[in-house]
Amino acid sequence: MNRSLCLSMLALLALAPAVQAADLLVDNVNGYTLDSHGKLQHFQALLVDQGKVVATGSRAELAGRAGDARVIDGRGHTLLPGLIDAHGHVLELSYARNSVDLTGTKSLDEALAKVKAYAAAHPEAKWILGGGWNQEIWKLGRFPTAKELDSAVPGRPVWLSRVDGHASWANSAAIRLAGVDRASKDPSGGRIERDADGNPAGVFVDGATALIDAKVPAPTTQQKAAALDTALAEMASVGLTGVADAGIDLANYRLYRRYADEHKLTARIYAMVRDTGDDFDTISKDGPLIGYGNDFLTVRAVKLFADGALGSRGAAMLQPYADDPHNRGLLFMPPATMTAKIDKAFGKGYQVAIHAIGDRANREVLDSFAAAYKTHPDAIALRNRVEHAQIVSLQDIPRFVPLKLIASMQPTHATSDMNMAEDRIGHQRIKGAYAWQRFLKQGTLVAGGSDFPVESPNPFYGLYSAVTREDHQGQPPGGWYPDQDMTLAQALRAFTLDAAYAEHAEKTLGTLEPGRWADFILIDHDIFKDPASRIWNTKVLQTWVGGRQVYAAQD
Template sequence: MVLHNIQGYGFDENRQLVNFQALAFDDETGEVLARGDNSLIAQYATAKKLDGKGQTVLPGLIDGHGHVLGLGEYLNQADLRGIVSEQQSAASVATFAQNNPQQQWIIGRGWNQVLWESNAFPSKNSLDEMVADKPVYLVRVDSHAAWVNSKALALAGITKDTIDPPGGEIIRDANGEPTGVLIDNAMYLVQRKIPAPTPTEKRAALKTAFNHLHAVGITSVHDAGVNTDVMKLYQTLQQEKQLGVRIYPMLSAKDPELQNWFAQGIIDDPTDWLDIRSVKIYGDGALGSRGAALLADYSDQPGQQGLLVTQPDALTEIMRLTLAAGFQANVHAIGDRANRLVLDRFEQLSTSETRQLSRHRIEHAQIVSPQDIPRFKALHVLPAMQAVHATSDMNMAGDRLGVARLRGAYAWRTFIDQGSIIVGGSDFPVELANPFHGLHASVTRQDQQNQPVGGWLPEQRLTLVEALRSFTVDAAYGAFQEDKMGTLAPGSWADFILVDQDIFSIPAEKIWQTTTVETWIHGQQRYKKPL
C-alpha cells in the first residue's frame, strides 16, 4: 500500500525529525517499505493507493505507563473525575448505584479533594447518606487512596482497633474512628473483599480499553503492573490475534508466580505484540494523598513524610531478584526519598556494563532531589514520566513540597538537557489516555484553560519534537523496541495515525484538541473516526 498526499512526520536513526509526503508499507508483513515524496506512487506501481487528503500522519503513539485492564474497568465504573465537592461526588455515586442495580459493589474512581473547597479528605458519612445498603469503594484519582462507606468498612472488619498495615494508613477522626479513607496498602483491606472479575469480564474490559486506545491514537502500551491472570489472557489474545494494541507488560512484583516467569526467561516476540521482559516494582505512594516518600516533612503536614509501599529490605531483595533474572526493573518512585532509595539500589546491585544494557527505569520520577537527577544519567536509569501529572498536580504540589523542593519536581527539561531519554506516558486511567493532552502539557506546562499564564515552572518545558519523541521512539527505547517502533523508518512496523491538524503548525495551546482520524497497527487499519 502507498499512503500519499500526506504531511508525514517520523524520525531517523539519530532520532531527528523527518518530514515526508508518502509512506509505502506491506499490509501483510506489517512493515514500512519506504517514505518520501509522491514519487513513491510510481515506484510502487502495483500497490494499492490511499489518498491521505492532505492530513497529518504521525508514528503510532506509545503510552509508556498505563493500566489497560484498569482503563477498561474505569470506562464502566462511576466516574468522579473533575467533580468539585464531596457532596456532589456522593450524589454522583448514588445516581450510578440507581442506574446499575445489578452491581453488588459500587465501584468508582477519580475523586480529588484538592479540587474541593474543603481541600480535605472525604468521610464515610456522606456516602452512607446516599448508599447504605451496598458497599462502596471509590479510588482517588492517583490510585493511592480509597474512599469507602460504612458497609465496606464492616465487610473488611476495619474498626477503631484495626492496626495500620505496613506502607498503609487508615485515616481516623479525633476519637480514633476510621473516617472511610484508606491510604496505599490499607486499601487492600477492603479491596480483597471485592469479588474478582471473571475471565469473561476481564476480556470484555480489555476489549473496551483497546477500542478506546485506538480512538485516541495509541498503538502500544507499557502496561505497568500485570499479574499472571492478565498475562495469560494477553498470551491467549495474542495467539487468537485479538490483541488490539501492542502490549509491553511489566510483571507485578507482588505476583506469586513471579519466580516462575523468571525461570522461563525473557519472551521476545519477533512481531512485538507481546514482549515479556520487565517487572513493575512498587516504591512509595503518591503526592496528592501524601503517600509519596519524602526526605523531609510535607510542608503542609509536619511530621508526615509519606509511605514506603515496599519496605527498604524487601525493595532491595525484589530488585536483586529481578536484575539477577536479566529482567528490566521498572520501579515506581514519586517522592525524593523513594527516588534516592531506588537509585542507591541500582548503584549497589548492578555494574556499569549491565546497567547500560538493562535500561532500568524509574516510573514517575516526579520529585527528585536536584543532586540525584545526574545519577539517572550516570546509572543509565530512564525516567518514565507523565507530563499530565504536572498540570494535574500543580494546584497542590507547592503546598505539599514548598518552593525549594520544586526545583527537582517534574523536571523534564533538566533530564533532557543532561542526555536522559524520557519515556512518555499518561498513567491512564489515573489521567485520561489521550496522548495529545500529554504532548500539550509537555510543551506548555499549562492546563487546557491556558493556565497559569506562561506555564507552571516554565523553565522545564520541552520542545514539541522532544515531546513527540517521548511518546514515540524514546518510549520504544524504554521497551527495547526503537529499531521497529516509533519512527516510521523503512523496516519498522507500519504503526501510524492520521490526525485532524498538523501539530507542528498550530499554536501550542491547541495541541490537546487534536483528534485521531485513523489508527493503523502492523499495516492494518484498526480505527476510523465515524463521520
C-alpha cells in the first residue's frame, strides 16, 4: 500500500464516528434540554456512561456510537432534564401526607368533619396532627377558634398548621397542655390570637407556634426514615430529581448522610441548615459538605427567617395591611441579629438563604446582606439567596443586582394567593409582588421551587403557574397580572439550570450536556407544542437519576 493511500484511509477513519464507552442509550425520544447558556436544544437520543451524559443527538448518530450499551426505547415520548425544586421541605411532605390533610377544604364545617373522622380512625394517636387549612378559601373572614375545633375532638390535643406553615390552630386540650392562658405574652416574632377577653382564641402565628410545638412528641428515628422513603417516592413520581431542603436540623442531616452512604437517596438533596445555633455548630465543624455520595448530598447553606407569611398576616410590611390597618406583620429578629447570623454563616463558608415575604422583611434582608458584605466581601460570591422575595418595594428590586442575590421564588404561590393578596396589600404594592419578569429583566436569576408541602411538589404545577398565572380552571382568563408571566423556556430554566446554579451545581446538574449527571424524565406529551393549559396535567412516565431508573408509572 502506497503512502498516499494509507494517509487517506487514516483520514477517513478519523472522520468516522467512534464507538464510545457507554452503558445506556435512551433512543427514540422527543428530547429537550437547555444548554449552559440557556438556549433550548432538541434531540432524538441520549447516550449515558457511568451515570453521566456522553452526548445527545440524532438516533442515527448515537446508535453508531453506542457500542453494546443497553438500549431503552423512549417510544417517542418527550424527554426533559430532571426538574429541581429550589425550595421544599422533604420530611414535612411525608408528615403532611400521613396526618389530617385539610388542603382544598371549602368550608370550616368540611374541615371539622375531616378532623373528626381522622380522630375516630386513629384512636391510638395521642395527638391529632395535620394541616393545610386556609380560612380565606373558607370565606370565614377570621381565623377559626379552639372552641370550633373542640366540637370535632374535645379530649385529645389537636394541632393543625395553616397552609403556609406560618400559623397553627389548636383545640383547648392542646392549649391547656402547653400552659398558655390569658397571662401568656406574645413571644418575639409571634402572635397569640385572642378572644374579646384576651384568652387564647386557638390560632398561634409564627413564633408563637413554638409554645405548642414544644409539647408535640418528636418523631422517632424510624418514623423519620419512613417519612424520607415516602417523600422520595412522591418526588420521583412527579419528576423531581433534586430539591433544596429549606431548613434541616442535626437529626435530618444525619439521616441524609446515612441514606447517602447506603445509596438510598433517589433525588439529590441540597440541604440548608436551619439557623446558626447548636445544630449548625455541629454540622459545620468540618466546613460545608459538598457533593457527598456522588453528588447526592450537599450541605453548604444556612436558612434564616425574616418574617412570616401573607395569608396569616405575619409578613412584615413597610405600611399597614390594607385589610388590617393596625397590623404591619412580624419581623422575627432585629437587623443587628440578622447581620450577626449572616456573618457567622459567612465565616464558615456557607451560602445564606433568607425567608422574606413582606416588603419590610425584604428590605431588612437586603440591608443585612449589604452590612455583612462589609465584613466578608468575598461572600458576595456565595450566591446568596432571598427565599420567596414575594412582596418587594419597587425601589428595592434593583438592589438585588449589586448584592448579587438570587431570587428563589415559587410560582404557585402567586396563583394560590391571588384570591387574597391584593386585599392584603392594595393595588400599588402588588406591583412588586410575585414580580418574576421585573427580576428577570434586570438580570437577577430566579430559582424555581414550590415550598412543598405548602404547595404541591409537582413541578409541572409550578411551570404552569409561571407561564399562565391562572388556576387549574383557567381563571382568571389571560392570567393574574400577566405582564409578569414567564415564557416556558424561562420557567424550565428556573426549575433546571438556574435551580442548579443556586446550589453551585450548574456544571453537573440542570442540563443534559456532556459530563452532566444523567438526571432526566420522560413525560406523556410535548409541553413546548401543546397548549399551555395542559402543562399542569402532565404525567411523568419515568424518572432517572444518575442513569438509574427510580420511577416508572403504572400502565
